[in-house]
Amino acid sequence: MKGIVFTEFFQFIEDNFGYEMVDELIEETQPASGGIYTAVGSYPFNELVSYLTYFCKKKEMDPALALRLFGHHLFNVFSKNYQQFFKAQNGSFGFLASIDNHIHVEVAKLYPDAELPKFNIISQTETEMVMHYTSERKLHALAHGLIEKTLEHYHQKGEINTQVLGEDGSQVQFKITLK
Amino acid sequence: MSNAELLKKRIERERLARKQAEEILEKKSLELYAANEKLQLLNLELEKAVEKRTAELKSAKIAAEKAQLAEKEFLAKMSHEIRTPLNAVVGMANLLHTTSLNDIQEEYVDDIKYAADVLMGLISDVLDISKIEAGELALNESEFDLRESLNALVRTLDYKARENDNELVVFIDHQVPELILADKNVINQILLNLIGNALKFTTKGTISINVNVLIDGEGNSQLQFEIIDTGKGIEPEKLASIFEKYQQENKAIKVEYGGTGLGLSICKELVQLHGGKIWAESKVGEGSTFSFTVKVAPIMGNKGEGNEEVVDYNNQLGGKILVVEDSYLNLKYLLTLLNSWEVDYDVAYDGEEAVKLCAKEQYQLIFMDMQMPKMNGYDATKNIRNFSVLNSETPIVALTASALLEDQRAAEYAGVNSHLIKPFSPGQLKRVISQYANYQDKDNKKKTSKQGKFNDEEWQVLSEYFDGDTEHARIVVESFMSSNKENMKLMADYLDNNEFDSVTALMHKCKPSLAMVGLRELSNLAAEIESLLKSNKNNKAIELIDDFLPKLNKDLPRVEQFYQKLKNE
Numbered sequence: 001m002k003g004i005v006f007t008e009f010f011q012f013i014e015d016n017f018g019y020e021m022v023d024e025l026i027e028e029t030q031p032a033s034g035g036i037y038t039a040v041g042s043y044p045f046n047e048l049v050s051y052l053t054y055f056c057k058k059k060e061m062d063p064a065l066a067l068r069l070f071g072h073h074l075f076n077v078f079s080k081n082y083q084q085f086f087k088a089q090n091g092s093f094g095f096l097a098s099i100d101n102h103i104h105v106e107v108a109k110l111y112p113d114a115e116l117p118k119f120n121i122i123s124q125t126e127t128e129m130v131m132h133y134t135s136e137r138k139l140h141a142l143a144h145g146l147i148e149k150t151l152e153h154y155h156q157k158g159e160i161n162t163q164v165l166g167e168d169g170s171q172v173q174f175k176i177t178l179k
Numbered sequence: 180m181s182n183a184e185l186l187k188k189r190i191e192r193e194r195l196a197r198k199q200a201e202e203i204l205e206k207k208s209l210e211l212y213a214a215n216e217k218l219q220l221l222n223l224e225l226e227k228a229v230e231k232r233t234a235e236l237k238s239a240k241i242a243a244e245k246a247q248l249a250e251k252e253f254l255a256k257m258s259h260e261i262r263t264p265l266n267a268v269v270g271m272a273n274l275l276h277t278t279s280l281n282d283i284q285e286e287y288v289d290d291i292k293y294a295a296d297v298l299m300g301l302i303s304d305v306l307d308i309s310k311i312e313a314g315e316l317a318l319n320e321s322e323f324d325l326r327e328s329l330n331a332l333v334r335t336l337d338y339k340a341r342e343n344d345n346e347l348v349v350f351i352d353h354q355v356p357e358l359i360l361a362d363k364n365v366i367n368q369i370l371l372n373l374i375g376n377a378l379k380f381t382t383k384g385t386i387s388i389n390v391n392v393l394i395d396g397e398g399n400s401q402l403q404f405e406i407i408d409t410g411k412g413i414e415p416e417k418l419a420s421i422f423e424k425y426q427q428e429n430k431a432i433k434v435e436y437g438g439t440g441l442g443l444s445i446c447k448e449l450v451q452l453h454g455g456k457i458w459a460e461s462k463v464g465e466g467s468t469f470s471f472t473v474k475v476a477p478i479m480g481n482k483g484e485g486n487e488e489v490v491d492y493n494n495q496l497g498g499k500i501l502v503v504e505d506s507y508l509n510l511k512y513l514l515t516l517l518n519s520w521e522v523d524y525d526v527a528y529d530g531e532e533a534v535k536l537c538a539k540e541q542y543q544l545i546f547m548d549m550q551m552p553k554m555n556g557y558d559a560t561k562n563i564r565n566f567s568v569l570n571s572e573t574p575i576v577a578l579t580a581s582a583l584l585e586d587q588r589a590a591e592y593a594g595v596n597s598h599l600i601k602p603f604s605p606g607q608l609k610r611v612i613s614q615y616a617n618y619q620d621k622d623n624k625k626k627t628s629k630q631g632k633f634n635d636e637e638w639q640v641l642s643e644y645f646d647g648d649t650e651h652a653r654i655v656v657e658s659f660m661s662s663n664k665e666n667m668k669l670m671a672d673y674l675d676n677n678e679f680d681s682v683t684a685l686m687h688k689c690k691p692s693l694a695m696v697g698l699r700e701l702s703n704l705a706a707e708i709e710s711l712l713k714s715n716k717n718n719k720a721i722e723l724i725d726d727f728l729p730k731l732n733k734d735l736p737r738v739e740q741f742y743q744k745l746k747n748e
Binding site for chain 1: 185188189192195196197199200203204207
């Protein structure tokens, strides 16, 4: 998993619960990396799972909610760092469609080892989009949070319907209806 | 845990992260450097590839241009190569015409001549196509008799007309002048194409060819030709594009009637070149009318009355002509004509000889063949123009078998004054000579036609060689009589000493002058002797010479009588 997810996850934790919480996550889960991350490196995905599991247990929080909130945080980082991708589109549907077609194509060039999720557009009208999320990481809640913020970014309001397609949660259908 | 301890831990983590980041950065930098190197290498290879491709394209272009040039040169060369023997055919047919022929023989000679002319026309057509495409076609206007030329054209198409049971009818309005100044070949080519088409598409019908004079608002005259057939006609939608290149009415026509599909578009180009328009009207099942106009300049006066036909060239030229020509047959044709007009001349067989002769003698006019061994006509002309004291201003007429504009320009650049394109008719040669001759004694050249005084044979001689000019005839006969005595004496000497080459030359010299005083039989005999001697059949030749001398003595009084009559004129 790309280091940016870890560094931003720690930033997200620190922003909300202070660095003590970050330290506690590292000390309690004893990750192989020693909890030392850089945004451009790659690290084992299970370290993130351990942090999330420990954190949710401690704070008695639904992991899906935690991931959604983390999604909101991550979106703000992305929209600040990669403005050009957002400016290239004038609506959330256009942007969402450009993730697989364009953004991830570019990301893969820069980081050939990155394992990127797939956002497959199934159908699209002016007001409704059906999209399939596919990833072995099963982070569809994170994706959900990102989509919510995307709508907000383009000043659009809508309803996001989530439907897990497989039993393992690696494939999820998002149905976005604009209002 | 104290804040200080936490901070210390945090700093340690950040430090390690920075180190890690630096390592990653270093690795990425190296990768970038390697990638950059690779890119530069690729770039270099690409540049080399582009360079190579550019060089290849360049050489391909040069090769293509060379090939095109070679093709052009080939065309010019082939036209020359084909024209040269064809010139000989036309020239010899012209010469044959001046001998005594019966009606059937005359018709045969006419047929030979016309067939050769048509062949010459075909070669010109092929050249024309390439010239039209290169935009290089120039009008070559000359005076000619439209009626004669149109009738001759129709005669050659007559057999073709009969194939499909068609009839050709020519109507030329009386307002059409007898002689016109126009490009005969261009007009003939247009007519040949249009009449040829009409014959192709008509069966058991009539093709009428009408010629009328049109006078426009500014008083300029144009000739309008109409070719009207009673054939199958052309559908209206096809009519519009019929003059476009490579258009035939349809594929079936191509299969059934053949042809390149270029005919009508060549016609259109040629008509435009001649300052006219071409159009077609047609009704399916009833027939078609193709019409075209050409700008022409009428020549005042009628054929045969023009004073250029009756000129005494020696008087006019007041000096010699130099003929530079390597082809035996062409030379023979030219010299026979010059002899018959009693024009003084020297002959050079190549450019080098011409330059040498020009250093010794001043000529009034030089006929220069352009394609010759040793030194060609272009170089010889340049040399004479630049270095000859006596002849740097002498008019030089290029004798060329090439109708290519490019060749004509090259000749002009070398310094020639005008061109005489082979094959030329006796009339054309006459016109060129008179163009450069001084008209000193115009008044002496009045034509007289007092046939009553002369017997048939004499009259034939008069009209044939002197166009009724008794003054000219008198001079020619006089010079014959004075030279004859001397020639016969020389002949006796030569025979005594077995100098057969000299006898040959003498016979060659006598031949035309004998014919010109009406001793045609003796002229033929002289020709026979000459050819026998040339093929080393000396005994047979001597037999004929034994025949020749008494015959000449017998006929001399008749020439004397003729001379007296001329003197009394």
